Amino acid sequence: MKNNNLHANALIIGMLALIMSCGQAGKNGSNGALSGSIAEKVYIAPGERDEQYAFLSGGYSGNLTVYGLPSGRLFKEIPVFSQFPTSGYGYSEETKPMLNTSFGFIPWDDLHHPDISQTNGELDGRWIFANGNNTPRIARVSLSTFETEEIIEVPNSAGNHSSSFITENTEYVVAGTRFSVPVPQKDIPIKEYKSNFKGALTFISVEPEHGHMDIKFQLLMPGFNYDLSHPGRGKSHGWFFFSTYNTEEANTLLEVNASQNDKDFIAAVNWKKIEEFVNNGGGTKMASNYAHNVYNESTHTATSTIKKEVLTVNPADVPGAIYFLPTPKSPHGCDVDPSGQYIVGAGKLSANITVHSFDKMLAAIEAKKFDGDAYGIPILNYDDVLAGSVQSGGLGPLHTEFDGRGNAYTTFFISSEVVKWKLETWEVIDRKPTYYSVGHLMIPGGNSRNPHGKYLVAMNKITKDRYLPTGPEMEHSAQIYDISGEKMELLYDFPTHGEPHYAAGCNADLLVNNSKKIYRLDENNHPYGIKSPAEARVERDGKEVHIYMSTIRSHFTPDNIEGVKVGDKVYFHITNHEQDFDVPHGFSMIGQGTSEILIMPGQTKTSLWEPKKVGVWPFYCTDFCSALHQEMQGYIRVSPAQSDIQLSWSLDE
Amino acid sequence: MKRAGILMILGSMLLAGLFVFPMWNIRLGAPQYPEPLGIDIHVNGLRGESEFDIQNIDGLNHYIGMKTLPKPEDMWEFSVFPRIVGSMVFLGVMIGTLGFLQKISPIWFLIWFVVMSILGALGVYDFNLWLIDYGSDLDPDAILKLVNPDGTPMQYNPPLIGHKKLLNFDAYSYPRIGGILMGIGMLFTLMAYYMGRKFQLSTK
Numbered sequence: 001m002k003n004n005n006l007h008a009n010a011l012i013i014g015m016l017a018l019i020m021s022c023g024q025a026g027k028n029g030s031n032g033a034l035s036g037s038i039a040e041k042v043y044i045a046p047g048e049r050d051e052q053y054a055f056l057s058g059g060y061s062g063n064l065t066v067y068g069l070p071s072g073r074l075f076k077e078i079p080v081f082s083q084f085p086t087s088g089y090g091y092s093e094e095t096k097p098m099l100n101t102s103f104g105f106i107p108w109d110d111l112h113h114p115d116i117s118q119t120n121g122e123l124d125g126r127w128i129f130a131n132g133n134n135t136p137r138i139a140r141v142s143l144s145t146f147e148t149e150e151i152i153e154v155p156n157s158a159g160n161h162s163s164s165f166i167t168e169n170t171e172y173v174v175a176g177t178r179f180s181v182p183v184p185q186k187d188i189p190i191k192e193y194k195s196n197f198k199g200a201l202t203f204i205s206v207e208p209e210h211g212h213m214d215i216k217f218q219l220l221m222p223g224f225n226y227d228l229s230h231p232g233r234g235k236s237h238g239w240f241f242f243s244t245y246n247t248e249e250a251n252t253l254l255e256v257n258a259s260q261n262d263k264d265f266i267a268a269v270n271w272k273k274i275e276e277f278v279n280n281g282g283g284t285k286m287a288s289n290y291a292h293n294v295y296n297e298s299t300h301t302a303t304s305t306i307k308k309e310v311l312t313v314n315p316a317d318v319p320g321a322i323y324f325l326p327t328p329k330s331p332h333g334c335d336v337d338p339s340g341q342y343i344v345g346a347g348k349l350s351a352n353i354t355v356h357s358f359d360k361m362l363a364a365i366e367a368k369k370f371d372g373d374a375y376g377i378p379i380l381n382y383d384d385v386l387a388g389s390v391q392s393g394g395l396g397p398l399h400t401e402f403d404g405r406g407n408a409y410t411t412f413f414i415s416s417e418v419v420k421w422k423l424e425t426w427e428v429i430d431r432k433p434t435y436y437s438v439g440h441l442m443i444p445g446g447n448s449r450n451p452h453g454k455y456l457v458a459m460n461k462i463t464k465d466r467y468l469p470t471g472p473e474m475e476h477s478a479q480i481y482d483i484s485g486e487k488m489e490l491l492y493d494f495p496t497h498g499e500p501h502y503a504a505g506c507n508a509d510l511l512v513n514n515s516k517k518i519y520r521l522d523e524n525n526h527p528y529g530i531k532s533p534a535e536a537r538v539e540r541d542g543k544e545v546h547i548y549m550s551t552i553r554s555h556f557t558p559d560n561i562e563g564v565k566v567g568d569k570v571y572f573h574i575t576n577h578e579q580d581f582d583v584p585h586g587f588s589m590i591g592q593g594t595s596e597i598l599i600m601p602g603q604t605k606t607s608l609w610e611p612k613k614v615g616v617w618p619f620y621c622t623d624f625c626s627a628l629h630q631e632m633q634g635y636i637r638v639s640p641a642q643s644d645i646q647l648s649w650s651l652d653e
Numbered sequence: 654m655k656r657a658g659i660l661m662i663l664g665s666m667l668l669a670g671l672f673v674f675p676m677w678n679i680r681l682g683a684p685q686y687p688e689p690l691g692i693d694i695h696v697n698g699l700r701g702e703s704e705f706d707i708q709n710i711d712g713l714n715h716y717i718g719m720k721t722l723p724k725p726e727d728m729w730e731f732s733v734f735p736r737i738v739g740s741m742v743f744l745g746v747m748i749g750t751l752g753f754l755q756k757i758s759p760i761w762f763l764i765w766f767v768v769m770s771i772l773g774a775l776g777v778y779d780f781n782l783w784l785i786d787y788g789s790d791l792d793p794d795a796i797l798k799l800v801n802p803d804g805t806p807m808q809y810n811p812p813l814i815g816h817k818k819l820l821n822f823d824a825y826s827y828p829r830i831g832g833i834l835m836g837i838g839m840l841f842t843l844m845a846y847y848m849g850r851k852f853q854l855s856t857k
Contacts, residue, residue, distance in 0.1 A: 249839055518705075579705035580712070581688075627716070628796060 005198030042492040046070040052444045052505055053113045054457060055128055056478075057533035059499030062109045064141065069444065069455050069505065069624035070480055072494030078150045080139045081109030088597030089148070093571065094526075095295070096652035097304035101135050101153050102289040110134045110230055113164055113228075113502040117144075117211070121168040121233045121449035125510035127211050129327050138175050138204060140211050144514045145297065152213045152494040154558055155310050156183045156200040156220075162229040163333075166206070168237050169472075170447070172271065173213065174244050175202040180249075183312075184286060192359060193251035195375075197223035199314075201242060203271055203301030212294065217278045217311045218453040219322075220374040221367040223249050225258070226267070227332055228399075233449055235338030236368045238272035238427045241343050241556060243327065243334035258330065259349060263382065265374075266323035266334055266345050268361060273321040274313055282318070283311045298525045299620065316376045323365060324374060325356050326382040333399035337408065337423055338449050342387055346397035352409055353397050355426065357387035371401070371431035388426040392419050398439060403453025403483055411438040411458060418458055418481065420488055432488045432526045436462040443483070445507030452507055456488065459500040467495060478499060483498035526604035533557040538649045545570045545647070551585040551599065552577040553626040555651065556619075559634030563647035566611055566640060572619075575604040585632070586622025596622045609639040658753025661762050663819035664841025665745020667834045668769075669697040671738050679703070679778075679811045680820045682711065693829065694780075696734045698725035714790075717809060718795025719787065730779060733738075741769055745842065752849060759849025766842045773809035777813070784810040 041648045044050055050068030059063055062082025066075045083090030083099070088097050090107060099105055109132030117127045127149075128141045136642035137155035141147065154160055154175045162176030180197040182188060188196060201219040206212070225246040228520070232239035247264045252258030277283070279600050288310040295302040329347030331354070336343055343356040343643050364384040371381045383419040396414030403409070407429065410419050416437050420430040458481065463474040475495035482489040521531060532537060534548045536557040540546075545568050550557045556574075564570055578601040588596035589609045597605045639645045675693035678755070682689035689703025690710050699722055701707040711721045725731040748765055751757045758835075788810025791798075799820070809823040811817060815841040828836070 578712075580709045 003591045007333060012330075032321070035574055038489065038491055042072070044068070044073070050508060052452065052455065052506040052507055054442065054503055055116070056442075056457075056459065056496055056500040056503045057111050057114055057130065058497055059112065059501050060110050060582045061498030062111050062132070063498065064111060064114055065497050065500075066146065067494075067496075068508075069457070070482075070491060072478070072480060072492055074497070076146060077148055077497065078141055078148065079496060080130055080141065081111055081137065083107045085594070085595035086598065088595050088605060088607065091595040091607075092597045093608060094301040094604075097279050097302040098148060098151055098293045098295060100154070100293055100304035101137065101291045102306065103135060106135045107136075109137060111139075111498075111501075112161065114504045115165050115173075115447065116504045116506055117170040117206075118166060118168050118448055119170065121237070123448055123506045123510060124170075125506060125514065126170075127168060128504060131160050131163035131175060133160050133178070134223075136175065136177070138164045138165075138173055138213065140206075140213060142211075142297075143511055144516050145517070146212075147295070149295045149297070150211065150213055151291075151293045151420075152215070153292070154200075154202050154204075154215070155186075155288040156181070156198070156218055156286075156312075157369040159225075162201075162242050164224040164446070165229050165231055165233045165240075167235045167240070167271070170206050170208070170211075173205045173206055174229060174231070174240055175204060176225060176226035177201070180225065183220055184288070187398040190251050193223060194249045195223070197249070197251075199224055199226050199244075199638045201226060201229075201240075201267075201269065203274075210468055213292075215290075215307075215310055217274065217283055217313050219274065219313050219315060221267065221315060221322075223375070224265070228334045230334050230336045230343075230447065232336060232340050232358070233338070236336065236340035238270060239358075240269045240271050241325075241334050241336060242267040243331040243345060244460040245330035245332075260565050263328050264330055264439065265327040265379070266327045266331060266343060266356065267377075268323045268325055270321045270345075274318050277318045277321070278311060285309050286312045297519070298523060300519070300524065300526045300529070310503065320365075321455050322377050323361070324377055325361065325385050326371075326379065327354050327356070328352070329605055333410075334398070335400040335402075335447075337402050338404055338451060340449075342423060344400045344408065344410075345621065346400060348396055348398055348413070351395050352392055353390040353400070353421070355387045355389065355423075356385045360387065361385045378418065388424070390419075390421050390426045390428065392421070392428060394419050399441060401441055401442060401443045401456070402451050403513070404445075407453075407483075409441060409443065409456055409483065409488075411439050411441045413439060413461070414543065416460075418456065418488065421484070430487045432481060432490060434458045434460055434462055435466050435477055435493065436464060440502045441499070442503035442505055444507065447504070452505075454482070454484050455491075456483045457503060457505070459496065459503065461499070463495070466493060479589065486602070510637055518579055519600060521575075521577060521579060521602040524602055524604060526573075526575070526576065528571075528606060529575045529604035530573075533577070533651075536649070536651075538575065538647050540647055543568055547649075549574045550577050551575070551587075551621070551632075553583070554588075554621070554628035554632045556621070556632065556634045557651045558649035559651050560653075561634070561647075561649045562637040562639075563645050564611060564636055565637050565645075566614060566638060568611060570609045570611060570636075572607045572609065573604060574599050574607070576601050578602070583625060585625050587619065588622050589619040589636075590617050598623060611636075614638055614640055654755050654759070654849055654852045655753055657759060657762070657845045657852060658749050658751075660841050660848060661749030661752055661765075661845035662746050662836040664702060664750075664845060665742050665749060665765070667838030667841065668738055668742045668745070670834035670838075671826070672735070672847040673698070674729060674834065675829040675837070676832040678827055678829045680825045681811075681819075683821045683823070686822075689825075693723065695824065696729045696731075696738055696831070699723065714809075716796045717799070717807075718792030718797075719809060720790065720792075723806075728783075730783075734776065737772060741772070743764075745769075749845070759846050762842055762849055764845035766846060769839055769842070773835075781813050 052069040065643040079089035136157040140150040157177040159178030161178035183198040183276040199221040225242040229242040244256035327345035329350035331345040333346035394412035394415040677694040
C-alpha cells in the first residue's frame with residue numbers, strides 16, 4: 001500500500017513537472033498548444049510593415065501577386081502575361097508589344113514559377129523571373145519598379161513548365177518543355193510520337209547589368225515530359241536537374257499510359273560543359289521564329305523583335321554532359337538542398353521521397369557504372385546514386401524546400417499535408433495538415449544557399465469551406481506556418497489570387513530601399529512625351545491625330561480639343577508631370593475600345609481612341625488624384641469625316 | 654588678448670557655414686505626407702529638403718491661391734544676403750587678426766557683434782514680412798477660399814519659429830545647421846569681447 005502511494009506520488013510529481021515544463025516551453029516561444037498567442041505572430045499593427053515579401057504566381061491569371069509575410073496582406077498584382085485594365089498593361093500602345101509572340105498578340109498566359117535573381121547562390125533582389133506555361137515565354141520583372149521589363153518567347157517548346165529557374169549567379173534562366181513536340185514543327189501523325197518528338201531544354205543567358213535575356217542554346221532531349229527543374233548550387237553549381245515523367249512516351253490517355261514505368265528520370269545536365277561546347281562553335285543553328293520583347297524604362301515603351309534563329313544542341317554531340325537518375329513514380333518536384341549535395345525527387349504517385357546524392361552521382365559517372373541508356377544518354381543505377389529515401393507516411397509528395405538548418409519540408413497533395421524531415425537521417429520530424437490538397441510551398445530564400453527559415457507558405461489547390469462561400473468559384477487558400485521551432489505551427493490562412501503554382505520570397509530589406517517612388521520627368525525620353533505644359537499640342541498626320549497632353553493636379557492640358565473627325569485614329573500621349581510619390585493620374589475616353597491607362601509620375605502612356613460618332617465627348621481622370629479629381633475632365637468635339645474644321649486645342653481660354 | 658583674437662576669428666568664420674548649410678527650415682507634414690515636405694532656406698535661395706519638395710509644395714499651394722515659392726532671382730535678399738555675410742566674415746577675421754596682434758581694442762569685437770546683431774534682426778524682420786506676404790497675398794480666384802470664424806480670409810504663413818497648424822498640415826519652422834553655426838559664432842565673438850576686455854583691464 002505504502003509502495004503504491006509512493007508510486008502514485010511520483011507519477012503526480014512527474015506529471016506536474018511535465019505540465020510545468022510545457023508551460024515554460026510556451027513562454028520561451030517554442031511550439032505546442034500551450035504556446036503564446038498565435039495571433040501576435042501574424043499581427044502587423046496599423047502602420048507597421050511586414051518582415052518579408054512573397055511573390056506568388058497567379059497561374060491562369062497570368063500575373064504575379066506580391067504579399068507581405070507574416071500578415072498575408074496583398075500589396076500588388078503585377079501584370080506579366082495578361083492584359084491588365086487596372087494599369088493599361090497590354091492595352092496602352094507602349095505595352096502592347098510586350099504580349100507579342102510568333103503567334104501574334106497573345107493577351108494571356110498561365111504564369112507558374114517565379115524565381116528571384118541570385119549572386120553567389122543568394123538572393124540579390126534585382127529581378128524576378130517567371131514563365132508563361134501555355135505559349136512558352138519567360139518574363140523578367142524589375143524589383144525596383146515591380147513592372148515587367150522583358151519577355152522572351154521560347155521556340156520548340158510547348159507547355160513551358162520546368163521553368164523559370166535560375167543558376168546561382170543568374171548566368172542562365174532555364175526553361176524546359178513539359179510537352180514534347182516535333183522539332184522543328186511539322187505535319188506528322190500523332191502516333192509517330194516515339195523518337196520523332198523532342199523535349200527542348202532552353203538555357204537563356206541573362207546579361208548581368210540590365211538583365212537582358214538571349215537564348216544561348218537549346219538542348220533537344222528525348223521526347224519525355226520535363227516537369228520541374230532546379231539548379232545545382234555550391235558544389236553542384238554548373239549542373240541543372242530536371243524531373244521527367246512519361247518516359248513511356250505515350251501520346252494518349254497519359255494518366256494511365258504515362259504511369260506504367262516504375263521509375264522515370266531526373267535528368268542531370270552539366271550546362272557548363274555544354275556552354276563550353278557551344279562557345280567553341282558547337283551546336284546547330286536552326287531556323288526559328290520567336291519574339292523578344294523589351295520594355296525601356298527611359299522611353300517608357302516596349303519594342304518587339306522577331307528572332308529567326310536558335311542554336312540547338314544534340315545530346316549525342318556532347319558526351320558526358322547528361323545523365324539520367326532513375327526516380328520512382330513520375331517525379332514532380334526536383335529540388336536541391338542549400339549545400340548542393342542532395343537532389344530531392346518527389347514521385348507524385350509515391351508515398352516516399354527519393355533523395356539522390358550529388359557526390360554519389362559523380363562517383364558513379366567516374367566509375368562508368370551505367371544501367372543502359374535512353375537515346376544514347378547514360379542511365380545511372382538507382383542504388384548507386386541514392387542518398388536515402390524518406391519513409392514519409394504520406395501520399396503524393398510534390399515539392400520540397402529547406403530551412404537552412406538541415407531540415408526539408410515536402411508538400412503532399414493527396415494526403416494534404418506538409419511533412420518536415422531531416423536531411424541525412426531521412427527521418428520524419430513533424431507533419432501538419434493543409435487545407436486542402438497543397439500543391440507547392442515556399443520558404444523565403446528556400447531556393448538558395450541561404451534560406452530564411454522562419455515562415456513557410458503552403459499554397460493549396462482546393463478551398464471548399466475555408467472562407468465565406470462565394471459561389472462555385474473560389475480563390476485558392478494558403479497557410480502560413482511558423483517553422484522556427486522543432487514542430488511546425490499553423491499561424492494563418494489567407495486567400496490568394498488566381499492559382500499560385502509556386503512562389504518566391506525574400507527579406508523586406510532586400511527590396512525596400514531600391515523600390516522606385518517616381519519616374520524622373522527629366523529622364524523621360526518617350527518620343528511623344530512633353531516636359532512642360534507649354535509643349536502640349538495636337539497634330540494631324542493623315543487620319544492619325546496625336547494629342548500631346550500633360551496632367552498635373554487637377555487638370556489635363558489641353559482639355560478642350562476640336563477638329564477631330566469620325567474615322568480618325570486618335571492617340572492620347574499623356575505625360576504625368578507630378579514628381580510626388582503615389583500620385584498617378586488615369587485617363588479614359590467614352591466609347592473607347594480599350595482599357596483606361598494609369599500613368600505614374602514622370603511617365604508617358606498612350607491610349608488609342610477611334611471615334612465613331614459625331615458629337616462632343618468627355619474624357620476624365622480615372623484615379624482619385626486630389627480633392628479636385630472630379631473636376632479633372634475635358635471635352636473633344638468630333639465632327640463628320642468630311643468636315644473642314646481645323647484642329648484646335650486650349651486650356652482655360 | 655591672443656586667445657580672444659582667435660575666438661573672434663573662429664566666431665566670424667563660423668558664419669561662413671551659411672554658404673554651405675541651410676540657415677532655416679520649414680517642414681510641412683500631414684496625414685498623407687508621412688515623409689514631410691521641407692524647404693531649406695539657404696542664404697542664396699530656397700531648396701527642397703528632398704529634390705521635388707519645392708515643386709510639390711507649389712502644387713499643393715495652388716489650391717489655396719498662394720504664389721509659387723521664390724526663385725533666387727525673384728528676391729533681392731538672395732543676392733544681397735550672401736554679400737553681407739561674406740563682408741561680415743571678412744571684417745570679423747580682419748578685426749580678430751588685428752586684435753590677435755594687439756593692434757586694436759576689443760571694443761571692435763563688440764562693435765562687430767552689435768552690427769551683426771542689427772543685421773540679423775533686420776534679416777529676421779524681413780523674413781517675417783515675406784512669410785506674412787506669402788501666406789496672405791492670395792489669388793482671388795483660388796480654388797479653396799477659406800475664412801476664419803470671424804469672417805476674415807484665412808492666412809497660411811508658416812510660423813517664424815515653432816509649430817503652427819495650417820489646415821491639414823503641421824508646419825514646423827526651426828533654424829538649421831547654418832543658422833545654428835551663425836548663432837554659436839556670434840556667441841564666440843561676444844565671448845571674445847569679454848575675454849579681450851578682461852585682458853585689457855588686467856594689463857592696465
